Amino acid sequence: MAAYGARSRGGRRPTLEEVAARAGVGRGTVSRVINGSPRVSDATREAVEAAVAELGYVPNTAARALAANRTDAIAMVVPEPETRFFAEPYFSDMLRGVGSQLSETEMQLVLIFAGSDRERRRLAQYLAAHRVDGVLLVSVHADDPLPDLLAQLEIPAVISGRRSAEETLPSVDSDNYSGARSAVEHLLARGRSTIGTITGRLEVYGAQRRVDGYRGSLRDAGHEVDEDLIVAGDFTEEGGRRAMAELLRRRPGLDAVFAGSDVMAAGARQVLREAGRRIPDDVALVGFDDSAIARHMDPPLTSVRQPIEEMGRAMIDLLLAEIADGRPAASRGLDRQQVVLPTRLVERASS
Amino acid sequence: MAAYGARSRGGRRPTLEEVAARAGVGRGTVSRVINGSPRVSDATREAVEAAVAELGYVPNTAARALAANRTDAIAMVVPEPETRFFAEPYFSDMLRGVGSQLSETEMQLVLIFAGSDRERRRLAQYLAAHRVDGVLLVSVHADDPLPDLLAQLEIPAVISGRRSAEETLPSVDSDNYSGARSAVEHLLARGRSTIGTITGRLEVYGAQRRVDGYRGSLRDAGHEVDEDLIVAGDFTEEGGRRAMAELLRRRPGLDAVFAGSDVMAAGARQVLREAGRRIPDDVALVGFDDSAIARHMDPPLTSVRQPIEEMGRAMIDLLLAEIADGRPAASRGLDRQQVVLPTRLVERASS
DNA sequence: AGGTACTGTGGGAGCGCTCCCACAGGTGAT
DNA sequence: ATCACCTGTGGGAGCGCTCCCACAGTACCT
Numbered sequence: 001m002a003a004y005g006a007r008s009r010g011g012r013r014p015t016l017e018e019v020a021a022r023a024g025v026g027r028g029t030v031s032r033v034i035n036g037s038p039r040v041s042d043a044t045r046e047a048v049e050a051a052v053a054e055l056g057y058v059p060n061t062a063a064r065a066l067a068a069n070r071t072d073a074i075a076m077v078v079p080e081p082e083t084r085f086f087a088e089p090y091f092s093d094m095l096r097g098v099g100s101q102l103s104e105t106e107m108q109l110v111l112i113f114a115g116s117d118r119e120r121r122r123l124a125q126y127l128a129a130h131r132v133d134g135v136l137l138v139s140v141h142a143d144d145p146l147p148d149l150l151a152q153l154e155i156p157a158v159i160s161g162r163r164s165a166e167e168t169l170p171s172v173d174s175d176n177y178s179g180a181r182s183a184v185e186h187l188l189a190r191g192r193s194t195i196g197t198i199t200g201r202l203e204v205y206g207a208q209r210r211v212d213g214y215r216g217s218l219r220d221a222g223h224e225v226d227e228d229l230i231v232a233g234d235f236t237e238e239g240g241r242r243a244m245a246e247l248l249r250r251r252p253g254l255d256a257v258f259a260g261s262d263v264m265a266a267g268a269r270q271v272l273r274e275a276g277r278r279i280p281d282d283v284a285l286v287g288f289d290d291s292a293i294a295r296h297m298d299p300p301l302t303s304v305r306q307p308i309e310e311m312g313r314a315m316i317d318l319l320l321a322e323i324a325d326g327r328p329a330a331s332r333g334l335d336r337q338q339v340v341l342p343t344r345l346v347e348r349a350s351s
Numbered sequence: 352m353a354a355y356g357a358r359s360r361g362g363r364r365p366t367l368e369e370v371a372a373r374a375g376v377g378r379g380t381v382s383r384v385i386n387g388s389p390r391v392s393d394a395t396r397e398a399v400e401a402a403v404a405e406l407g408y409v410p411n412t413a414a415r416a417l418a419a420n421r422t423d424a425i426a427m428v429v430p431e432p433e434t435r436f437f438a439e440p441y442f443s444d445m446l447r448g449v450g451s452q453l454s455e456t457e458m459q460l461v462l463i464f465a466g467s468d469r470e471r472r473r474l475a476q477y478l479a480a481h482r483v484d485g486v487l488l489v490s491v492h493a494d495d496p497l498p499d500l501l502a503q504l505e506i507p508a509v510i511s512g513r514r515s516a517e518e519t520l521p522s523v524d525s526d527n528y529s530g531a532r533s534a535v536e537h538l539l540a541r542g543r544s545t546i547g548t549i550t551g552r553l554e555v556y557g558a559q560r561r562v563d564g565y566r567g568s569l570r571d572a573g574h575e576v577d578e579d580l581i582v583a584g585d586f587t588e589e590g591g592r593r594a595m596a597e598l599l600r601r602r603p604g605l606d607a608v609f610a611g612s613d614v615m616a617a618g619a620r621q622v623l624r625e626a627g628r629r630i631p632d633d634v635a636l637v638g639f640d641d642s643a644i645a646r647h648m649d650p651p652l653t654s655v656r657q658p659i660e661e662m663g664r665a666m667i668d669l670l671l672a673e674i675a676d677g678r679p680a681a682s683r684g685l686d687r688q689q690v691v692l693p694t695r696l697v698e699r700a701s702s
Numbered sequence: 703a704g705g706t707a708c709t710g711t712g713g714g715a716g717c718g719c720t721c722c723c724a725c726a727g728g729t730g731a732t
Numbered sequence: 733a734t735c736a737c738c739t740g741t742g743g744g745a746g747c748g749c750t751c752c753c754a755c756a757g758t759a760c761c762t
C-alpha cells in the first residue's frame with residue numbers, strides 16, 4: 001500500500017503549484033514533466049519527479065479536462081440490452097481486446113449500453129456533453145442514427161463490422177467473404193455435394209458477405225447454386241432450429257450445412273439429431289465465429305474463427321490515431337481507415 | 352435527431368454565461384435552474400429553460416467537476432479477470448440491477464476490471480485521482496487491500512457480500528444462512544436422509560454461511576452432522592466434479608447433495624450421471640444462485656434464488672446515500688449500512 | 703562586437719463551472 | 733415608521749490545470 005502514497009491520506013490533495021514550489025521550479029515546468037514533454041533538462045526533470053513522489057501528487061483530471069478540452073476516456077457503446085451483451089461471446093472477446101490494448105495508455109474505458117429508448121436518450125446527452133474523446137461502436141445496424149449524431153458532434157468513432165460495402169466510418173471487420181469460402185471449400189474437399197446454408201440476418205452486411213462467399217465458392221467449384229439450399233436465420237439458436245427444419249423439409253438429402261454463426265449451428269445440430277441424422281456421418285456441420293460453444297458442442301464444431309480480440313485491439317489503434325490526428329473525423333481519405341482482418345478455419349469433429 | 356439540438360453542430364458549445372445572457376439573467380441563476388434549486392421564481396425558471404433549449408446547452412462536466420469537486424460517476428470494480436466476469440451470471444445480473452437503478456440518476460457507471468497486477472496499479476491511480484464519487488466492490492476477498500485504500504482516500508464504497516461477520520464497509524448480501532437452510536430442509540422434507548454438501552471456497556464468508564446453514568438445519572432436525580458429507584469445492588464446475596467424486600467415494604449411499612453454487616451442481620451432475628445415479632430418483636440435487644444454468648440443466652435444477660438484481664439496486668441506494676451524506680464513509684453507526692436480502696427456494700425437477 | 707537561433711524556463715490568462723456573499727425588494731410584526 | 737427577516741438575484745472568486753508568450757541564457761555564426 002505504501003506505493004499509493006501515504007501522504008495523500010485524507011484532506012486536500014497536492015496541486016501542481018505545490019509540486020512546483022517543492023521542486024523549486026515554475027508551474028509550466030512541472031506540467032511539462034508530467035506530460036512527458038522533451039523540452040526539459042534532465043536535472044529539472046529529476047527534481048520534479050522527486051517532488052511528485054514525495055508529495056504523492058496525482059493530476060486532477062477534471063482540471064486537465066477543462067483546460068485541455070479532452071477527457072482521456074473513450075466509450076464502448078453497445079446498442080443491445082445487457083442480456084444479449086453477456087450472452088454473446090463476441091462482445092466479451094472484443095472487450096478483452098479493447099481492454100488490453102487500452103491498458104497500454106492512460107485512457108479510460110467507459111462501457112455504455114444503449115438498448116432501450118431511455119438509455120439512448122441518456123447516451124445522446126452524454127455524447128453532447130463530450131464526456132469522452134472517442135467512441136467504439138460495437139454492432140450497429142445499418143439504419144442506426146448514432147453514427148450521424150457522432151459525426152454532427154465531431155466525435156471520433158470506429159465501428160466494428162462495416163454497415164455496407166461503402167462504409168463511411170473508420171471500421172474494423174473480419175473477412176467474412178473469405179471465411180465463408182474456406183468453410184464451403186472445406187466441405188467440398190471432404191466430398192460433400194449438397195451443402196445448405198443458414199444465414200444471419202441479411203440486414204447485417206457481414207451476414208450477406210458470408211452468403212456471397214458460400215455462393216462464390218460453389219460457383220467456382222463448378223456447382224450451380226440451388227436457392228432452396230439457402231435459408232435465412234437470425235443469429236439465434238431458435239432461428240437456427242427453424243432454418244434447419246426448413247432445410248430438411250426442402251432437401252432431405254443434403255449432406256452438409258454451413259451455418260452463419262455457431263449459435264445457429266447449435267440450433268441446427270439439435271434439429272439434425274432429432275431427425276436422426278448423425279454428425280458428421282450423415283450431415284457435416286460448420287459454424288462461424290469459433291466461439292466457446294463451438295468447442296463445447298457434441299461433436300465439437302468446425303468453425304471459422306474471427307480474430308475478435310485482435311479486432312478490438314485494431315479498433316483502439318484506429319480510434320487513438322483519429323483522436324491524435326486533430327479532432328476531425330474520417331475526412332482524409334478512406335485508405336487506412338478500413339481494416340479487414342483474416343479469418344481461419346478451425347477443423348473439428350463435426351465435418 | 353432534431354431533439355439533440357441542431358444548434359450544437361460543430362464548433363463551440365454554448366456556456367452557462369451565454370445562456371444567462373440570452374435569458375437576461377445572471378450566471379448564478381442559470382446555475383440554480385440547471386441544478387434544480389428551489390430558490391428561483393417560476394417566471395425566471397421558464398426563461399432560463401427556454402434559453403437552454405434554444406441554444407442546446409449541455410453543462411460542461413469537467414468544469415462542474417472542477418468547481419464542485421465531484422464527478423457524477425461511480426465505478427463498479429470487479430477484482431476478477433474479464434473472462435470470469437462474463438462466465439458468471441452473478442456479475443451480469445448485478446450489473447443489470449446497478450444499471451437500472453443508476454439510470455434514474457445523472458450518475459455514470461464506469462466498469463473497471465482489476466484482475467491483474469497491472470490493472471490493480473492503474474486502478475490505484477484512478478482512485479487516487481478521485482475520478483469517481485464512489486465505488487461498488489463486487490466480490491472482494493477477505494484479504495484484499497482495496498477497502499483500506501478506499502478508506503484512506505475517503506472514497507465512499509459499498510461491498511457486495513460481507514467479508515466477515517463484522518463487516519466494516521457498508522454492504523449488501525443475501526441471506527446465505529437461511530438460503531442453505533431452506534435447501535436442506537426441503538431435502539429432508541422430501542424424505543432424504545443422507546445429504547452431502549459441496550461448499551464454495553471457505554475464505555468466502557458467504558460460502559461459510561451456507562455450510563453453517565447446512566449444519567444448522569440438520570442439527571435442528573435431530574440429525575448428527577457427518578463431517579465426511581462435507582467436501583470443499585471452489586465454485587467452479589471442475590471443483591464440483593472433484594468434490595462429487597469424493598463424496599461418492601466416502602458415502603456411496605448418499606441420497607441428496609446440496610451444492611454451494613449452480614455451477615458446482617452442474618459439475619456434480621456429470622459425475623453422478625457417469626456413476627449411473629439417476630437424478631432425482633437416486634440422488635436429489637439442489638444448487639445455489641438460481642442462475643440461468645439451473646433452468647437449462649437436465650433435469651432442471653432446484654436452486655436457492657439470490658435476488659442479485661435487487662442486490663445491485665440496493666448497493667446503489669446505499670452508495671448514493673453515502674455520497675450525499677457528506678463525503679465521510681461509514682462512520683455513523685452500522686445501523687442501516689448492512690443490508691441482507693432474503694433468498695427463496697425455487698423447486699425444479701432435480702429434487 | 704553584433705546578430706540569429708536555439709533550449710529551457712516562468713508565469714499570466716483562461717477553460718466553464720459552483721459557491722457564497724451582497725443586496726434589492728417585499729412582507730409582516732412592533 | 734422602524735426593524736427583522738424572508739425570497740430571489742447578480743456576480744466575484746476560485747477550482748487546478750494547459751497553453752502560450754516572453755525572456756534569460758548559451759551557442760554558433762558573421
